[in-house]
């Protein structure tokens with residue numbers, strides 16, 4: 435049964451972890467039945483400190499705990515790579531892993547590595563955007579978690595999904611994105627001065643490229659869901675890819691329906707699939723990237739055939 439969270443705890447985090455738990459858990463269950471799959475590679479680009487911010491078991495309440503616990507239960511070999519760019523957070527992450535991993539059956543093999551049965555956890559004080567793909571093999575299925583503090587800190591290099599799609603047989607991503615954390619939608623839609631762009635994401639028009647970096651290389655068998663809060667000043671949304679067979683059985687709709695009530699009170703949300711309903715998907719993305727007045731201006735734009743002067747006299 436859903437547990438009511440302590441007063442003052444953000445509801446975003448437990449909802450995000452509910453989606454993450456299913457995203458990872460379903461991968462483990464599916465992997466057991468896939469003969470071609472030799473290894474699972476899970477890359478957490480934004481691991482954080484692995485200290486739960488609300489009252490729940492460690493294995494369920496932080497991304498390193500979710501990954502390490504599910505990896506330890508996998509029937510197939512799993513490599514878990516945890517990246518954290520902030521040195522102090524990285525140090526806390528190592529301490530937290532040292533405290534919790536032995537309880538899941540892991541033993542430490544190096545300062546930043548642990549092993550349990552089929553699973554290896556490796557921790558890197560590194561920028562997620564610099565993670566390489568040299569070690570990825572054709573018989574790998576890769577999961578990527580991209581959970582920055584705001585969209586302006588998007589931690590997945592823009593060609594990362596394309597590179598992984600070429601090297602591995604399977605790749606799925608989960609990005610947790612706050613489109614208006616601390617009012618970042620005040621960022622200009624376009625900047626005039628060149629040289630200010632790209633990695634700083636200092637113009638909102640670039641935010642569309644981040645989503646395109648996933649949709650452009652979505653394999654045939656996958657679709658991408660955007661599920662986000664309808665009323666939320668930070669405009670948090672979750673973007674994750676899933677097999678169309680799960681989509682068509684309604685499995686992912688059930689996942690988000692229970693995730694958005696996990697705190698004990700329902701939160702209004704909306705969702706769309708990129709391939710199944712691109713128009714709706716685009717509308718939901720626009721709502722997150724454009725300001726109210728930009729959306730209104732777009733809606734009032736005259737359609738090409740409204741221009742009677744330019745009409746062909748057919």
Ligand SMILES: C[S@@+](CC[C@H](N)C(=O)[O-])C[C@H]1O[C@@H](n2cnc3c(N)ncnc32)[C@H](O)[C@@H]1O
Nearest residue numbers: 479480481482496497518519520561562581589
């Ligand atoms: C929202 S927290 C992550 C929480 C964690 N994923 C969880 O669910 O328990 C974001 C973390 O990502 C780190 N971070 C942000 N951008 C990063 C990047 N480009 N590379 C690596 N770490 C990054 C931040 O320092 C911060 O600790």
